[in-house]
Amino acid sequence: MRISGSIALVTGANRGIGRHFTEELLKRGAAKVYATARDPELIDTPGVERLRLDITDQEAIETVAAAAPDTTLLINNAGVNTWTNLVDGDLAKIRLELATHFYGPLGMARAFAPVLAGNGGGAILNVLSAMSWFSYDGANAYGVGKAAGWSLTNGIRIELAGQGTLVTGLHLGAADTDMSAGYDGDKMDPAEIVRLALDGIEAGKLEVVADEWSAHVKASLAADPSAFYYLAPAAG
Template sequence: MKITGSVALVTGANRGIGRHFTQQLLERGAAKVYATARNPERIDIPGVQALRLDITDPEQVAAAAAAASDVTLLINNAGISTWTNLVTGDLSRIRLEMDTHYYGTLSMVRAFAPVLGGNGGGAILNVLSAMSWFSYDGANAYGAAKAAAWSLTNGIRIELASQSTLVTGLHLGSADTDMMADYDGDKTDPADVVRAALDGIEARKLEVVADEWSAHIKASLAADPSAFYTAFGRG
């Protein structure tokens, strides 16, 4: 899978990591980039084709797939964080997390899988999280939704192998974006995250672990979870 000459579609392209994906795809020689957002008028990157897309709206997803029938690379980046817990949190906000990260991503995959297959296979990148692998008090709805999206990524990879579609999962910790503006800890440069992800696609990697924190979380999965949560201050 080569970025040069590809036709890419990026969801949530108006800001944050999605905006960096859009910019770097152009810099790497993508032939066309569809930059999508719920409010496409906020997309201000020259050289892209802006499309209106709310991934939780089936009609908009279908319209995007019809308009972008030449796509060879799908970047499922659109996301939301409601900072909601599972037991006491507002159920509508929990559903919004799942509707966006799981059902929205699945809707995009189902709509674009035939497009990619018809164009030779191509690739899908799902933007996941280190929180696919651990829980954090105050954001457990996000973690549950990203865990579901991780499982989705692994499942569709198997299902789309027969049409030669590469499916890559991107895991990252906190990036310096608007979504994490109120977080006081260390943050990764989103440009570095995107660079690692696009390098991973070209190398046909099934998984890209973008930072040391995500690598640490992944390594902890093989151990007793009490060790991680005690060290994390949640044991």
């Protein structure tokens, strides 16, 4: 998969990592970049073709797939973090996390699989998270959504291999974007994350782990969970 000459479609392209994807794709010679958002008027990257898309709306997904029949690279980037827990959190927010991080990318994969097949196979990049692999009190709905997205990525990779479509998962910790504005820890430059992701696609990688924290979390999956999680004893 070569970026130069490709026809790319990016979801959630109005800000953050999505906006950086549109810019870097054009820098690398993509022949066309479809930039999508719920409000396409907020997309200000010069040189892109703007499309309206809410990935929680299957009808909107089908409309976009029909409007972009030449796509060879699909980047499922759109995301949300409602900072919601599972036991006592708002169920509507939990459902929104799953609609955004699982059902949305699934709908995009189903709609664009025949498009990519017709254009030679191409590639799909799903933007995931280190939280695909761990839970965090206060954002457990996000972790569930990203874990489901990781499993989705692995599943569609197998299903689409026969048509020559590369499916790559991108895992990262905190990026310096609006979504993590309230986080005080170290944050990666989103432009660097995008460069690593596109390099990974061109190298045919199935997974891109963008930072040391994500690599540490992934490695911890092989160990006893008690080595990673500290669970405070019950009072009394």
